[in-house]
Amino acid sequence: MARMPKLSLADGSQVELPEGEPVGSALGKAAVAASVDGVLKDLSFVPDKDSAVAAVLLEDEDGLHVLRHSTAHVMAQAVCELFPGAKYAIGPAVENGFYYDFDLPEGLGPQDLNRIEQKMRKLAKQNQAFIREELSRAEALERFADQPYKVEIIESLEAGEVEGGDTLTAYRNGEWSDLCLGPHVPSTGKLGAFKLTSLAGAYWRADEKNKQLTRIYGTAWATQEDLDAYLHRLEEAERRDHRRLGVDLDLFSFPEEIGSGLAVFHPKGGLVRKIMEEYSRERHEASGYDFVNTPHITKSQLFETSGHLDWYAEGMFPPMELDGGTDYYLKPMNCPFHILIYRSRTRSYRELPMRLFEFGSVYRYEKSGVIHGLTRVRGMTQDDAHIFCTKEQMGAELGSLLTFVLDLLRDYGLTDFYIELSTKPEEKAVGSDEDWDEATEALRVAAGEMNLDVVMDEGGGAFYGPKISVQARDAIGRTWQMSTIQVDFQLPQRFDLHFAGDDNARHQPVMIHRALFGSVERFFAVLLEHYAGALPLWLAPEQIRLAPVADRHVEHAGALAARFTQAGLRPHVDDSKESVGKKIRTAQLQKVPYTLVIGDKEQDSGELTVRDRAGTETPGVEVDGFIATLQSEAASRALQQSTFGD
C-alpha cells in the first residue's frame, strides 16, 4: 500500500496528502491547475510520490495557457453542437489566445462567430467539469471513430512519437470530448473573458497539399479588464500601422494601376528615404565600401550560372523574351552582378577584402496573399553589399560587420536586438567543416561581444553557408527581422572566382552577402511604426512649422524660414487663412517636431514661441539659440525632443 505522498509547497511548507486525494485539495481556491515537479497537471491529479507542487493561478503565464487551451475546447464543443457533422482537428493555445481547426459541412461567416460565442457563454454558465480520461488505443479509436483527424492523430501516435506509452488521454466536458494531453481548468465555469476574433483557412498539418480547414481564432484572458487592455493594444498597433501613416502623412501609396506590392514614394516619403540613404552611404563610405551600380535585368544565363533558376525560379517574375528568343529576367537578387564586377579582371590578395555596395532594386514574385504594405512587396531596394575576402580574413570581417550593423541600426533609434544564428544543415552542404565552424564561431563571438542574446537555429542555415539575422524589437515590443549576414561558400565556386595570393598561387575567395536595412522599404515601415509616425528630428521631412497669426506676420515668418533653411533645417510656413488653433492642430496631426506661432509678440521682440510635439510651449526663445539647439538635436539623431524651458 502506497504511503501518503509528501508535498513540498511553494511557500516552503510540507503537507502530507491523504492517499487518493487530488493535488488540488492541497492548493488554494484560486488555483486553476497545478505544477507538480515542474510539470503542469490538473487539480484532479493524484500524486503517488513525494513532489514539489505549486498552484498555477489564472493570471500566471502557465495559467493563461491552460485557460486558453480550455477555451479552445469549449469553442470546439460549441461548434460541434451548432454544426452537426463538424470534424475537429487541432486546437492549441497561442500567444494571446487560441485557435481550433474544423472541417465543416458549410462555410462560416462573421455572424457565425457571434452564434458560437453565445453558445460558449452558455456552456461556461453550465459549469461542466473537465474530466480527464485515460483510454487505450482501441478505446480511443472507437470513441473518435467518426473523427477522421483524431483517428489520424492516434495512428501517428502509434508510430511512437508520444509520451505516455500505450495510454492516451482525453478530456470530456458534458457529452463532448477531445483527445488531449491537458491539463485543463477544473470546469467550464472557470473560463475567463474571451472573444472570437477571426476566421481563416489553414491546412491540415500546415501542408499545402492537404485539405484546407476552417480555423477560428479567439483571444482569452483572466479578466474582462485584461481582455479590454488587449483589445486596446490592438488599437494602438493599428494607430501605428505604417500603411495608415503612409496615407495620413502623405509619404507613399500603392496605385492599383501599377500593381500589387509596388509602391510609389511621394515627396515627403522620398525625402525621408533620401535622408536614410544618404546617411547609410556616408557610413558605408567610412567603413571601406566601394559603390557600384548594376542593371535591373539580365539574360537568363547569369541566373543559370548562379543557380537561382534552379532553386529560386518561383520567386522570380517570368522572363521577357527578346531578340531571337533570348530570355531576360528582372533580378531578384544583386549578388551575381556584383560577382561579375569582381570577376571583370584578375584580382590580387592585396585588393581584399573587397566590399561592393549598392542600393539595388530587386523584384520578386511574391504570392498575392502574402503582400503587406511596405514590409512585403514585389519591388524593393536592398542596401546590399557583397564582401569578397580570403578565408583568413573571414572571421575578422564578420566581427566588424556585425558591429557596423548594430551601430547603424542604433543610429536610427532601434536599440533592442537579439541575434538568430543558423548553422550547417545536416544533409548536403557546400564548403568544408572547418570553414563552417570558423564562420559560425566568428558570428557567435561577435554577438557575444555585443552583449546580445543569441538564438541558435541549429541546422537552419542554407546549404551554401551559415547565416545570422539581427532581430529588432520596436517601441511596442514587436520583433522584426532586420539585417541578414550570409556567408556563401558556393557562388565563388559556381562563378569560378579566384585571386592571386602572396604565394603566387590561385585561391578562391569567400563571399559574404549582407543587407543592413534588409530592404529600404521595410526599414522605412519599421521606423514609422516604431515612432508611430513621429520621426526624430533628423529624419522628419518637415522639421519646423511656422504659423503666422495674421497676414501681417507672414513676411516675418518667411524671413525666419529662410534663416532656418540657410542653417540646414527644413521649415514650412503655413500661410493659409486659417485660425491659429487650426494651424496648430494641422501641424500636430502631421507630427511636425516644432511649431512656431508668429504674431505681434515675436515680430516685435525677434524671439520665438516654440511648441514641441508633446504640446509643451516655450516663449522667449532666441532664434540663434533655437537654430543651434535643433542643429545639435539633428546631428545627434536624438529620439527626444529638445527642451527650451531653462
Add this chain to the structure above:
RNA sequence: GCCGGCGUGGCGCAGCCCGGAAGCGCAAGCGAUUUGUAAUCGCUAGGUCGUCGGUUCGAAUCCGACCGCCGGCUCCA
C-alpha cells in the same frame, strides 16, 4: 496560390439584407473673418458606386468572373 471579409468623390463612412431619382464628415476651391497654442462661418465643385458580363421594365443594391485591399495559412528582405 488557398480560406474568410471588403471595394461608394483625395481620406473616413452611410445607403445594399427588402432593386425604383447617389448622401454625410474631413480634405479641396471661392468668399467673409485677421484670428495667440488641437477644428471660425458660408458657398461651390468633385463619384460611369473596383472592372467586365449576367438577371430584370429598371442594378450601388441580386448572380458570376476578374482586379485590388484587409485578416489568416504558407512564405519571407
